[in-house]
Amino acid sequence: MRAPRPKVAVAAVAVAALAVAGCAESNRDDNSGGSKKDTMVFGVAGDPKVLDPSFASDGESLRVARQVFETLVRPEEGGTKVTPGLAESWTPDAAGTTWTFKLRSGVKFHDGTDFNAEAVCANFDRWYNAKGLMQSPDVTAYWQDVMGGFAKNEDPELPPSLFKSCTAKDATTVDLAFTRVSSKIPAALMLPSFSIHSPKALQQYDASNVGGTAEDIKYPPYATEHPTGTGPFKFKSWDVANKTLTIERNDDYYGTKAKLKTLIFKTISDENARKQALRSGDIQGYDLVGPADVEPLKTEGFNVLTRPAFNVLYLAINQKGNPKLADLKVRQAIAHALNRQALVDSKLPPGAKVALNFMPDTVEGFNGDVTKYDYNPEKAKALLAEAGASNLTLKFHYPTEVTRPYMPNPKDIFELLSADLKAVGINVEAIPLKWSPDYLNATTSGTKHDLHFLGWTGDYGDAYNFIGTFFDRPKDEWGFTNAQLFAQFKDADTTADQAARVEKYKALNKAIMDLLPGVPISHSPPAIVFGKDVTGIKASPLTDERFSTGEFKS
Structure with missing residues (x-):
């Protein structure tokens, strides 16, 4: 993945967040017999650009999306193979142009509404029927990379859409039809950009109302303050001024609950500053470890994970x-x-x-x-x-x-x-x-x-x-x-x-x-590092690390 031509400016987000210093304080051992540490601060190289993964293509936005949202299929943990996500199974028809997905039952979005086939179709219909600035390659880069165009292309240079239609056959069965056979299906559907959102939240927070101009795109409230998925974490706050984004455990998650209660992404653009923050305990992990730092950090006892070169x-x-x-x-x-x-x-x-x-x-x-x-x-x-x-x-x-x-x-x-x-x-x-x-x-x-x-x-x-x-x-x-x-x-x-x-x-x-x-x-095999007492997170060649499995050693 890489960032597209980003002629965008995310609207200022006036929301409060926990101060990192306070979170670091809550992470210290309580000698009086307090509870186990349950807050992790993770250092990232840059701010996320947007919280609606439909509009995201930068690594930091997608890192957050992978914790909050889920897709129909997902990569295997630590690998690239397609495995079940919100869909338990999938099969193509004889022509290879219509795929039937059997969905998980009993799944709810973070706003308490039901995940079902109608919700899946509401998402695909939203993407397919995008209009105006939503058809800009700076806004829907991954949809265009995978699907090409839209129901009605406003730019003659856009190709015909690979996607054709979505049909909810019953609550847990959905058919996705495509205009032709494509090697991209179903693997591309595990991209965070194809995350399934709550239809209620999409409507409530005007998710498709992208404004501004091509040079200065303004995202709607949903994309900066109200991302609503089904994942093991849910969005809490984004403090733009203090460069922190906070998500918290989804206690109603249908699968294995996250071991961490709170996860904070803290932007520290300088690599040496991230390293020093790890050593001082202000953060408990960071990505993009410098090649010269891999062995020294390992020697110091930090948990350095090297991703396969992908x-x-x-x-x-x-x-x-x-x-x-x-x-x-x-x-x-x-x-x-x-x-x-x-x-x-x-x-x-x-x-x-x-x-x-x-x-x-x-x-x-x-x-x-x-x-x-x-x-x-x-x-x-x-x-x-x-x-x-x-x-x-x-x-x-x-x-x-x-x-x-x-x-x-x-x-x-x-x-x-x-x-x-x-x-x-x-x-x-x-x-x-x-x-x-x-x-x-x-x-x-x-x-x-x-x-x-x-x-x-x-x-x-x-x-x-x-x-x-x-x-x-x-x-x-x-x-x-x-x-x-x-x-x-x-x-x-x-x-x-x-x-x-x-x-x-x-x-x-x-x-x-x-x-x-x-x-x-x-x-190049990039490395990601965690604190000496952090365990349970597996490196992914797709940078699809799952923080829900992370925890602090007792």
Whole structure:
């Protein structure tokens, strides 16, 4: 996952929250025989953008959503396999276009209303019939990534919708119909963006009334103050000024109740500050542990969990940004100029590896037999000379004020890559930009960027979620149109037979590396850390850690 083009401003939320200092105090052992610690403060790198996961694509918003909401299907704990969620089972019809979901009974939303088939259809109908700014890719990014368009597309560039209809057959049976077979179904339905909300709360708090403008989107009260799901935690408060968001145990949860009573997400943007807050006991965990801190924190006795590498860092080459970049030889020269192994060895955590595809080798469809671009500065110089680009100057954007699982320190990565480019005669104009919104806006829209790096953490275990996200249609990030490649994606996605589809993804990976729209750099295993006395939480390659299973040792 990664943040989209975020031209948004969440409306100020005037709500009270528990002060972190007070919560930390309540977490201390009571020598007089008090109750077991039941409040955890978890340090996060940035504020959530919105509390309605229908509108979310940033990691911090989705982290909160995963505790408060549930989806029809969900990833297995600690893995990527599709397992039951609010649906106990699911089966396709003979054509593979209609899926029947058998729902759990006895489930209630946080507002006390019943979860049932009608509630499921109310949610899908809400998404499908979105209008106005809800059709902006900055608002419903994941719906558009998975389903394409809407019932009535207001932008002619939007594709037809994959989703067709939802039918409640009885209280615990629902049919989801699609316009064609798709590899995305049912796996994509475990994305937090397909969380099931209380229809009553959606209506009561005007959940679909997205206002403002495309440059300054204003979310309705539901999305900032009243998120209402079925999960093991329920929303309590969001103190924007003090950068804390508090959720509390849902004591009416149908499944195993959360062991923690209160969970607070505290924004601490600086990684060293998060580390010091952990050591001082002000927080009991944080994400995005720096590679150099993994072993020291383990030695100190902290509970460091390393996620499997399920991401990719890539260098994007915008073919519209500079006419020379439309020349394949120039793109090949850039690839041969980069010493990716040196970057992996010096800047990424143990277990990181150089990427051969734009997806990790744990996903079916990975192809080890693709064109490889070894580190070869002399070959890079020769290719530039052949292309008449020996005096090439490129604008190289890189982000500031951010840490991502696939890029622990963006400035260090930029310095290594730019030094490699300069060594083969490519002049680099450095353009540092604040991650959100400046960097994301600059690199995923328009034509002013030449080179930049971004990455992706997979949402589910399918090749389309990686390479399809990047290359299945024209995108401003890459600046190219290739009708044959786009047709290959459509063919692979609509292939019902799994074995045949995997072979088509392998062919796509080969075609992508021949076209070389960018250079896959690395796959990195990010780490998450908890306090010495915190146990019960399992690392997830999808960052789907379940805090409801966490507890403090006695």
